[in-house]
Amino acid sequence: MAKETFLKEIGGKSVVEQIVDNITNAIINGELKPGDKIPTENELCMSMGVGRNSVREAIKILVAYGVLTIKRAEGTFVQQDYDSKMLYPVLYGIILQKDSANQIVELRKIIDVGILQLAIDKLDLESLHIAEQAMKELEKKITAENIAAKDIFEADIAFHMALVEITQNALLKGICFYVDQITKKSRMKATEKFIDEKATERFLLMHKDMLRVLKEQNRDQINEVVEKHYQYWEQVKL
Template sequence: MMQVVDSMPIKSPKVYEIIFNQIKESFMNGELKPGDKLPAERELSTRFKVSRTSIREALRVLESNGVIEVRPGDGTFIRQSEVQSLTDRLSITIINAENHLIYEMLEVRRVIETECAFLAAQRASSLDLQNILKALEDMAKSEQDEELGLQADLLFHNSIAQAANNSIFAGLVHTLSDQMKDTIRATRQHRFANTGHFQETLQEHKEIYFSIALKEADKAKQLMDAHIIRIRKQMATDTFESMGDAGDK
């Protein structure tokens, strides 16, 4: 039987990953084998300090990917299959689930940030423009500094939201700050796996800044929209190619 360790409180969007990793680790150390029964939802909920609804959703993802099978009245079991095959399936499932959340956040960002760029071009003060430019300058220095690049990228987008001078948009961006940071970190890792993408990304940000500084509202909106669409397309392409490479091994 898998031994589930105590854990600090976990945000519900990450529950699936914790459970996936727990199962995978249990396979690696021999604690769990195909056909074994998983702990009950109530126990998982208590151990991970999340709702049973979150646990149920994580198990649903596992079941839909053929990792587990739910037997009504009997419990949840690891499907009878080769351990390596199951481990590979878990890895792919984690990638798919993680990317799904990133894509959803990019959709939200596209709605909010394109309008913020439009409004910022109309309303940005000189201080707002200084903040955006400072973030851009830090970004230009960050090719060899991943953390500086992440903070500069996040500041750039947050500064544009502030420059929109709309308290509702500013509040939304603040509320989503953790998700924004996670998404930007993930998308930068995807894009910068190709070294040529750093300068391309920097140029995209420069063009957005100049359109705001020049009060070209429609152009700022279009450039922000194109920036987020391009990120999503590159992520989808890179993920598809990496999964293809894994399948060739």
């Protein structure tokens, strides 16, 4: 691969970062396609004018991010399928922002609006039944005699994931999984707040509204329902 197309000067970045950028840009631009074998270490060193250690480090980073995969005795290839590890840099970047708490809430709102829009398009009787069962389980946990925030939280996650499954979108599923992981502490606090303030019926109604909008295919109410859904969470610091 020609040096002028594969190595671009990027000021202020380390050699390893430049190599990572060059390889990912080659994938984005179509110079490297999913399933393609990338040049060998020696070829990359020669085409970029960089050292072997830098190339190895860059490849390790891209493998860790799920962009490349190493096949022993064959070489290093561009990943052919979606890998949830690809989301790591994006989500870590959000977490490290100074205003990460608000940004994560905003991100989740946008995601939920998109999920409901897409779920309406792909809804069928089987997936609706699964979502309804998840709702029944959530209601069971909320109305239990010995109510527990952890049980409600887990049922809440299961309900939202049931909605995500309807979309049949692996990328959305991966994003939601990691957002759930990094917001577990704050969402647990929000759940405890509902319990302490004896507002569990309101908590349940918010979820029933999401399911109702889905069943009625009422796109006009999606934004309103999602906005109400996060009122308590917004009051809790991450």
